[in-house]
Amino acid sequence: GAVVSQHPSWVICKSGTSVKIECRSLDFQATTMFWYRQFPKQSLMLMATSNEGSKATYEQGVEKDKFLINHASLTLSTLTVTSAHPEDSSFYICSARVRGLASTDTQYFGPGTRLTVL
Amino acid sequence: GEDVEQSLFLSVREGDSSVINCTYTDSSSTYLYWYKQEPGAGLQLLTYIFSNMDMKQDQRLTVLLNKKDKHLSLRIADTQTGDSAIYFCAEGFQKLVFGTGTRLLVSP
Numbered sequence: 001g002a003v004v005s006q007h008p009s010w011v012i013c014k015s016g017t018s019v020k021i022e023c024r025s026l027d028f029q030a031t032t033m034f035w036y037r038q039f040p041k042q043s044l045m046l047m048a049t050s051n052e053g054s055k056a057t058y059e060q061g062v063e064k065d066k067f068l069i070n071h072a073s074l075t076l077s078t079l080t081v082t083s084a085h086p087e088d089s090s091f092y093i094c095s096a097r098v099r100g101l102a103s104t105d106t107q108y109f110g111p112g113t114r115l116t117v118l
Numbered sequence: 119g120e121d122v123e124q125s126l127f128l129s130v131r132e133g134d135s136s137v138i139n140c141t142y143t144d145s146s147s148t149y150l151y152w153y154k155q156e157p158g159a160g161l162q163l164l165t166y167i168f169s170n171m172d173m174k175q176d177q178r179l180t181v182l183l184n185k186k187d188k189h190l191s192l193r194i195a196d197t198q199t200g201d202s203a204i205y206f207c208a209e210g211f212q213k214l215v216f217g218t219g220t221r222l223l224v225s226p
Contacts, residue, residue: 006160032212043206043216044161093160097212107214109153109161 003027004096006110013084014118021079021113023094029074030096034107035067038091050077084117091115122209122217129223136197138220140190140207147209150183152192155204155219164192164205199224 003026013019023033032051036044048058048069056069066088068080077096081088091114095107121143130136142150148169153161167174167181167190174181180193190207202224208214 034213043218046213049213106163106166108163111160112158114158
C-alpha cells in the first residue's frame with residue numbers, strides 16, 4: 001500500500017518549453033502532496049506544499065509563476081515547469097501524505113522525474 | 119531555520135553493523151524519519167520515531183533518539199550489499215526538513 005507514482009520518469013526538453021510532471025497516489029487519498037527538488041549529490045529541498053482544491057504554498061525563493069502546481073483531485077497533483085531553462089534541470093520528487101490512517105502522517109515518495117533542459 | 123546534519127559517507131563490510139548519525143536543531147520536532155534512496159530513485163521510508171521515544175527496533179533496523187543532545191542514529195544490523203544507498207534523516211510534522219544524506223557503501 002501507499003504507492004506514489006510519477007510520470008514521466010525522465011524528460012529532455014528544449015530551453016523555453018514547458019514541462020508537466022504528474023504525481024499520483026495509487027492506492028490512497030492524499031489531501032496533501034509535496035514537491036521537492038534534488039540537485040546531484042545533494043539533499044531534497046521542499047519547493048511547495050499542495051493541498052487538494054486550494055492554492056499551493058510555495059517555499060521562500062521558489063517562483064510560483066515558473067513552477068505551477070495544480071492539485072485537482074485527492075490522487076493527482078501536477079507540477080508544470082514553465083519556460084524551462086538549463087538551470088531548471090534537476091531531479092523532481094513528489095510525496096503524498098497519507099490520509100485516514102491511524103499511524104503518523106507519513107509522507108510516501110514517488111520515484112522522481114529527471115528533467116534535463118537543453 | 120531548522121538544520122539537519124549528517125556525516126557524508128560510511129563504508130562497511132558485508133555482515134558488519136552500520137551506524138548512521140544525524141543531528142538536528144529543532145527541539146520541537148515531533149517525528150523523526152529515516153529514508154533510503156537508491157541511485158536514480160525516489161525515497162523509501164525505512165522507519166520513524168516519535169519524539170517521546172528513545173528507541174525503536176524494526177527487524178534489522180534500530181533507531182536511537184537522544185532528545186537532550188538532538189541526536190538521532192540508525193543502526194543496520196548484518197549489513198548487506200543491497201543496503202548500499204544514500205540514507206536521509208528528516209524531521210518535521212507537516213513539512214519535512216531533510217539532512218544532507220549519508221552515502222553507505224557495503225563491500226563484500
